Amino acid sequence: MTEENNLLEEMLQEDDSLTDKQRKILVAATEMFAEKGFAATSTNEIAKKAGVAEGTIFRHYKTKKDLLLSIVTPMMVKMLGPIIIKDLNKVLDEDFEHFEEFVRAMIKNRQEFLDKNLKVVQIFLQEIPFHPELREQFIEHIGMKVVNRFIQIIEHYQSKGQIVNLPATTVLRLTASSIMGYFATKYIIDPKWNDDEEINQMIHFLKKGLAPEE
């Protein structure tokens, strides 16, 4: 039903070239990297948790960092990029009558993504300060494209006179801050908490705050 599956499981299931042991390694590594961080997790621990000899890890991944990238990169390149863009096209195709509805759809969409990929997202956020190549990869493959797509959409609703005529990047920043602020509090306090009323208030706040000046 859902087009957007759990990244890890999707990778594990769809990729036939993956071995059973390799799958176990990826699962174990994801678990431990999310929990203790990349630098504080030893390949020994990963091997034990995966029920695999340590050598097996290095048969498939040249280095420990290689293993990290093989978990995080697909999320960026294969998932975040195309799927976000696909989703956005879907959103643009549907052409919600109001910016408000678009935002609501976006929140629901990212909510589902987060629910299914929390651990990989967590690893990504935790490790990005320490790995410049991760940052560059992200900006190059995802960041620019996604931002530009959002800017298109915002300008679309601006031309319909629904939202204020600030620079699109500013509108994007204000909107994204609110949404990410909601997710941040939600996942820090309690991932299961899902207050629809809170979302309604946020959308109402955005609508008022971004209303065109009379």
Place this chain on the structure above:
Amino acid sequence: MTEENNLLEEMLQEDDSLTDKQRKILVAATEMFAEKGFAATSTNEIAKKAGVAEGTIFRHYKTKKDLLLSIVTPMMVKMLGPIIIKDLNKVLDEDFEHFEEFVRAMIKNRQEFLDKNLKVVQIFLQEIPFHPELREQFIEHIGMKVVNRFIQIIEHYQSKGQIVNLPATTVLRLTASSIMGYFATKYIIDPKWNDDEEINQMIHFLKKGLAPEE
């Protein structure tokens, strides 16, 4: 002039019980923890960068983690807590006529704090996912007090009829998200960038979004 000095330098200057070497250790460790992360930084490296024997580090700090906490804890306990509360009292004492002005003062205030303590804040944010005791310390000593104080202030402006009558925590979340979103983009893109116009737009957006319903 500034009441709020660089935390590290303040600690180094004010605390007479600190040795010259100890100061060098703290400076070097702050530098490296911010850059490579706690787990990926060896005590050997710190000693070399500080121009000190490795043993000297452990003369003053029982463990490596002890060193981390001695850098991060003061920021939380001595600075974030009392000073934020002091500042907030100041703000409440001044009793800005409008919520808008209060927000503006708050942004300026936190801006100065960030400019002077970027590295320690960076370490704190990077390491908090991996050290539960850091999290608990923060919530216990800082989080609750600060949140409660902000709630007081928000209710103050609500009772003056200046902002919408949503739950104070919701107002706080929306406001904090916008401000933190601004800082995040600023420090990720370019720490020196300081667009007053951007701040004005943000405050205007908050004012509109949080205006009382008619």
Place this chain on the structure above:
DNA sequence: ATAAGTAGCGAGTGATTACTCACTTTATTT
């Protein structure tokens, strides 16, 4: 002047690190 305490040192500790390699087992091809 002497004793006591503190600061600093750096070689040395066992444990752990990421990674290698010669080898065995399993799967695939011919």
Place this chain on the structure above:
DNA sequence: AAATAAAGTGAGTAATCACTCGCTACTTAT
């Protein structure tokens, strides 16, 4: 069934890890 290739192993490696300890140098109290 034989040959080839790929997957998996686990003991082994040098390097590095956080940390200790016996020592010297210096400061302070008596």
